[in-house]
Amino acid sequence: MASALAAALLVSSGPDAIFLDHRASVDLIRSPDLLAVEVSDETVIPLNASGVARFSSLSVPYDRSMETVMVVKAEIHPVRPGRPEAEARVTERPRPGLAASGRLESNFRELVIEFTGVETGDTLFITTRREIERLPLVDAYSYSFFSQSTDSIASSCFSVRWPAGAPLLIAGPPPSTDYEAGGVRHLQWPCGPMPALPPLPLGVPVEMEARRVIIASHPPEELGALLCPVLDPGGAGGAEEAALSMVIDSVGRDPDSLRAWVARSISFLGAGIGAHPGFTPRTPLQTLQDRCGVCRDKSVLLTALLREAGSRAWLGLTRVSHPLDELCGIRDFDHMVVLLERDGAIDILDPSTAGHSTPAGYALRGLPVLPVAPWCRGYETVPSEGCDTLSIRMSLGFSSGLDSLSGGFEAGFTGAVDELWRDMLSRVDVEAWPEMLEALFGASPSSALRIVGDPHDPLSAVSVEGTITIPSRLIGDGDTSAMILPGLVDVNRAGSRIAALLLAGEGSSGRAEGTDTPMIELLDAAICIPEGFAPSLPEPASAEGHEVSVRIEGDSLRWSESCDLGNHAVSRLRRTALARCAGSPRGILLTEER
Numbered sequence: 001m002a003s004a005l006a007a008a009l010l011v012s013s014g015p016d017a018i019f020l021d022h023r024a025s026v027d028l029i030r031s032p033d034l035l036a037v038e039v040s041d042e043t044v045i046p047l048n049a050s051g052v053a054r055f056s057s058l059s060v061p062y063d064r065s066m067e068t069v070m071v072v073k074a075e076i077h078p079v080r081p082g083r084p085e086a087e088a089r090v091t092e093r094p095r096p097g098l099a100a101s102g103r104l105e106s107n108f109r110e111l112v113i114e115f116t117g118v119e120t121g122d123t124l125f126i127t128t129r130r131e132i133e134r135l136p137l138v139d140a141y142s143y144s145f146f147s148q149s150t151d152s153i154a155s156s157c158f159s160v161r162w163p164a165g166a167p168l169l170i171a172g173p174p175p176s177t178d179y180e181a182g183g184v185r186h187l188q189w190p191c192g193p194m195p196a197l198p199p200l201p202l203g204v205p206v207e208m209e210a211r212r213v214i215i216a217s218h219p220p221e222e223l224g225a226l227l228c229p230v231l232d233p234g235g236a237g238g239a240e241e242a243a244l245s246m247v248i249d250s251v252g253r254d255p256d257s258l259r260a261w262v263a264r265s266i267s268f269l270g271a272g273i274g275a276h277p278g279f280t281p282r283t284p285l286q287t288l289q290d291r292c293g294v295c296r297d298k299s300v301l302l303t304a305l306l307r308e309a310g311s312r313a314w315l316g317l318t319r320v321s322h323p324l325d326e327l328c329g330i331r332d333f334d335h336m337v338v339l340l341e342r343d344g345a346i347d348i349l350d351p352s353t354a355g356h357s358t359p360a361g362y363a364l365r366g367l368p369v370l371p372v373a374p375w376c377r378g379y380e381t382v383p384s385e386g387c388d389t390l391s392i393r394m395s396l397g398f399s400s401g402l403d404s405l406s407g408g409f410e411a412g413f414t415g416a417v418d419e420l421w422r423d424m425l426s427r428v429d430v431e432a433w434p435e436m437l438e439a440l441f442g443a444s445p446s447s448a449l450r451i452v453g454d455p456h457d458p459l460s461a462v463s464v465e466g467t468i469t470i471p472s473r474l475i476g477d478g479d480t481s482a483m484i485l486p487g488l489v490d491v492n493r494a495g496s497r498i499a500a501l502l503l504a505g506e507g508s509s510g511r512a513e514g515t516d517t518p519m520i521e522l523l524d525a526a527i528c529i530p531e532g533f534a535p536s537l538p539e540p541a542s543a544e545g546h547e548v549s550v551r552i553e554g555d556s557l558r559w560s561e562s563c564d565l566g567n568h569a570v571s572r573l574r575r576t577a578l579a580r581c582a583g584s585p586r587g588i589l590l591t592e593e594r
Contacts, residue, residue: 015151015196016051017044020123022156026143026215030163036141038130039072044151045123051151055124058113061095065107065277066134072127074113079121088126089114107277135330136279138226142216142329147191150206158189158213171327172213189213205322216327223328224317224376231296231315231372233284233304240285244308247288253309255340255349259359260458262302262351270294281336298351299336312341315372316348316380324368324379337364339371339380346371348382355422357458362386362416362518388415388518392441392491394468397528402472405486405527409449409468411441412461416518421462425455437464442490444469487548488523488561518565525559 021043028036046052062069074088095108115124135141145158160175162168162185177188197209218226236244251261269292270278281296284304293301299315306313317333318324324332337360338349348369350360360382368379389412396407413421428436437449441464449466470491473484529535535557540549545564550557 016048016054017046018152018154019044020154022153024145025159027161028141028163034131035134036132040128042126043123046118046120048120052118052120056115056118060111060128062109063107063278064109066136067130067132069111070129071111071113072129073125075125076115076118077123080119086116136276137230137330140218140223140226140330142214142327142332144212144214144325146210146212148194148197148211150197152196153194156191160187160215167217169216169219169327171325207322214325214327216329220328220370221376221378224370224372225374227372228374231281233300236304236308243285243288244305247305248309255306255311256359257459258305258309259302259349259351262298263354263458266298267292268294295352296336299338302338302349302351306340314339316369317372318367318369320363337369346380354456354458356419358415361419386415388417389520389522390417390492391522394525396525398530402530404469405472406469407467409466411464418462422455425451441468441492442470444471485527485559488521488563491523492521521563523561527557527559529555529557
């Protein structure tokens with residue numbers, strides 16, 4: 001075992017663990033009692049404290065209404081002499097976090113594998129077996145095998161047994177072995193040592209970059225058409241049609257108004273109903289009667305409302321944890337949306353939450369969506385571009401002692417920034433909003449800032465208005481005084497950028513923890529020149545994504561600044577702060593006339 005550890009340390013440089021052996025096998029049986037068997041076989045050595053923490057407790061999620069999961073082997077072989085080999089403790093429990101996010105489906109469970117006393121260098125052997133009795137909704141199978149990860153992998157192998165003659169689609173490298181025997185097609189993908197993936201940018205899932213093989217029984221265009229008769233609400237009639245008409249009479253026929261009504265009026269709460277709990281949606285009438293549902297229920301209801309209002313609409317399936325691959329199966333989706341034909345194009349509407357004023361939240365941008373429609377030709381894509389701005393306007397004057405600036409203040413939000421602010425405001429008590437605004441905009445306690453609009457109403461514009469007082473800096477030397485005027489780094493404090501890093505939507509509106517909100521900050525400030533001072537203006541300056549300029553308009557200085565934070569908020573913030581310390585255009589010379 002010591003030689004294995006030495007080899008692991010040579011192969012690995014920086015990862016938390018090394019997989020000495022990483023294997024998976026798929027046997028598509030399609031018998032009356034069993035559809036498929038999936039076996040995972042891992043031999044892992046944790047290399048540091050983080051690896052020990054990760055592999056001391058492992059979770060295997062499953063749906064007990066459709067499959068059975070067994071832990072065949074879970075053993076620890078210590079590297080340090082004198083410690084005995086031991087088996088892990090295996091327990092079963094409801095999948096954590098579901099109730100907190102409004103998911104009450106009791107069929108979603110997990111097995112927890114707990115190793116006691118794991119140390120760096122120990123070898124863990126873990127084998128699990130998943131027996132799939134049926135798939136939800138339709139018989140469309142897929143499996144993804146990753147031969148690369150954030151850990152080092154010394155050896156891996158993916159094996160498949162598939163019924164001969166049955167359609168099999170493959171994405172990724174071709175198999176090294178592919179033959180038929182006894183009515184079964186045998187395929188195998190062995191892979192040698194693979195180094196760990198380098199650190200990825202914030203918000204980029206490992207699944208997007210890792211080397212992988214994907215197998216599937218259906219192409220996406222067939223899967224979308226296959227799901228249509230199962231999920232589509234069809235035409236309304238009777239009591240359901242009357243209930244839909246009542247909503248339209250109250251809300252109107254505008255698609256965005258209907259989306260906002262569903263998002264705001266239907267509570268996010270799931271339940272295990274139908275033949276496929278966790279997958280079968282409520283009917284539109286059931287959702288209206290229960291006044292609750294998750295993404296699938298809300299999307300089915302919105303589709304029915306849009307059709308009743310005269311629009312052409314269909315359901316769509318996607319995955320928010322990471323983009324769908326070119327091949328997919330029924331188990332690959334985790335979110336349902338609505339596809340609306342508008343102005344000759346397909347628009348994506350997400351009625352799951354009321355936290356965004358746009359048709360779909362920014363976390364869905366660029367994601368492929370599978371239309372659940374007979375005309376499905378493959379994926380549609382959520383538009384990836386958006387206008388994401390925080391615009392600040394101020395009209396300020398100096399105090400008599402020139403130690404502060406006071407005046408009118410306005411801040412408006414669009415796109416992802418609007419979604420960020422709605423999310424922040426929904427998590428803070430209304431009574432604490434003034435204090436939060438002072439902290440985020442660097443305002444003195446004598447300021448009076450307030451929220452305008454309802455953050456919980458997607459159709460209500462949200463902004464900040466009021467008066468603000470900001471400290472100023474006056475550096476004097478003889479007859480010349482240097483006035484350090486407030487810029488974005490002062491007015492929009494780091495708190496808003498830190499909050500941007502933490503925006504993770506409720507339910508399925510957020511793509512991942514730590515998603516970095518795209519943001520362009522704009523500042524337009526008119527500052528009254530103090531009596532007796534004559535300004536000497538610097539030249540405009542710009543750096544990557546950051547521009548500053550100042551000019552004279554009448555008796556005021558007009559300060560303009562923009563900063564594109566993009567997906568590099570922290571580094572841009574540091575550059576902005578350094579620019580201030582270096583005395584860039586922020587240092588406006590005001591020569592006192594004596």
